[in-house]
Amino acid sequence: MPNQAQLHFRRRRWPATALPRARRIWLRLPSPPSPPCATPPRRAVKTPVFFSSRRRSSSLPPSPRSCFLPMAWIWMVLAAGAVLLWAISLGRIFSSAAPSCVPLSPQFMPPLRGDRRTRNVMLVVAHPDDESMFFAPTILFLKSKGHNIHILCMSRGNADGLGDTRKEELYHACETLKIPHEQVEVLDHPKLQDGFHEKWDHELVSELVMEHVQLWVIDMIVTFDSYGVSGHPNHRDVHYGIWQGNVEAWELASLNILRKYSGPVDIWLSSLISVSRSKQSIYTLVNSSPSRSYEAMAAHRSQWVWFRRVFVMLSSYTYINMLQKI
Template sequence: MPAIRPSLLLPIFFAILSYYTISHISTHTATSQLRNRNIALLIAHPDDEAMFFAPTIQSITSPSLNNTLRIICFSTGDADGLGSTRKHELLRSASLLGVPSVNSTVLVHDHPDLQDGMYHSWSKDLVASLLSYSLHQFENGRNDENEDANPQDEVEGDGIPVDTIITFDSYGVSGHRNHISLRTAAQWYIKVYPNKPSISLYTLTSVPLYRKYLGVIDAFISAVIADKATLYAGLDGPVVQEVKYDSGKAPESLMYLSGWEGYRLAQKAMTEGHKSQMIWFRWGWIALSRYMVFNDLKLDTIGYQEY
């Protein structure tokens, strides 16, 4: 019997565990809930899209789902004076992850009151104002009425209003106050700004520290304990399986599981897209983090709470 090359063991492990994960979610159909959606992903810093949301981005940008994705980044991550570099790295990373036309679908803000800071909460009113500006710009083109707005690029409107927002949850993965501020502001925006159509808000689930570094193993754990879930998995290609929901209602939760190729692509988005950020501890993150291979999102009830 020929020996299995060591280099093949990890992909085989991914395939087996991914298949086993799928098999533990019952009563599935083969359609996607997030189909024909106009989605805005809200991130705090360049590299958030790759470090935390790569499985989601790779799944929802599949052409067969007919979604439109915009990414709104609320700072340049200029803590080390690399803001301009990091903005261009975000465009490169988003392109690698499958976001089309990044020059017109990715918007980066650079506001003096929205700077990178682990323990610095951002004003919900300011972020909501910039969110309103950004969504208006994506839909209608330039909007000069917002004095707070100072995006790094101007984009042309495409006439498509956003109906779905994805961002961090109330813990922001790591307790990062910038991340948490986005959820608070998104809730506030949905509550106080007039929106047509109505907007569904999904937030990325935070988990305890020990689960962050279990990779695909945590995907299995999450899938087994989930009562209702939509699971996207890529083994040889995207496999879409989903729990049935009442017609017209947004799914209560979504799961996105990348296969080996998707996992490697997420790593590439960091190592080739965000070269300036690849200091020692991020190598550990891209190798072991569950967020590089698995995302679970929950529909937010928009129960606004001040933080």
């Protein structure tokens, strides 16, 4: 006799296939019929296709060695082209006996009124070693034209506690650049300290700069642009402090990273920009003796670490400076 659970299940008329096997056995229901055994399909016999030996060889994948050889030749050609372009650019720089200006225009630093033909130029930088790392072509060009160069450094670069050492190193670098000590001033204002997180007061910078303009009878100022070449906030603060003044000022143009580390190769593009935009007062100063830049930077011994040596060798600021009027 079926029990009550079996009778209840049979009243609902559930299909037997909807229950697991164990419950079907407990309810004593018949198992679902198994599907008929399907006959396995016959495998189609492929007719062999006979190819020629030439067709079979072309269908084989290329060997790794055959793929590597063309890529190696491409890299070798690119490397040889880069070395050749570097050598040609160095030849262009060494071709002039003295630092030169592109384009040759009397509008850049024209003669002053009266008997004075030379100018008193003040280079305003943020830290010791800025003058050698970035402005060496400008300094050497102005010195070759007989102008008097004054350097005003707004801080001692005391971020690592080496302020006194870096100050003395600046004087040694100026000896290499033929700038007398009397024309170099290093400030140590408590509100103008070296550091990425130090915010300099632009009005204070402008006030200190104008004091030295009157002290040294300055005719022209050279400094950083709004980006500051390397993006250092102290460099940018110097620019905005000078921008508030009323003296003729020129700024060193910041370059993108590709041009910045192209070494002497950037002379072609910078010269082209200067020639095409001569009406906008943009000039390229070419350093005919890059070794002077290297020697001046080497005078900063505390900063003369391996990555700065590489920077001086690869940096376009060692070979050229592109100045534009503020």
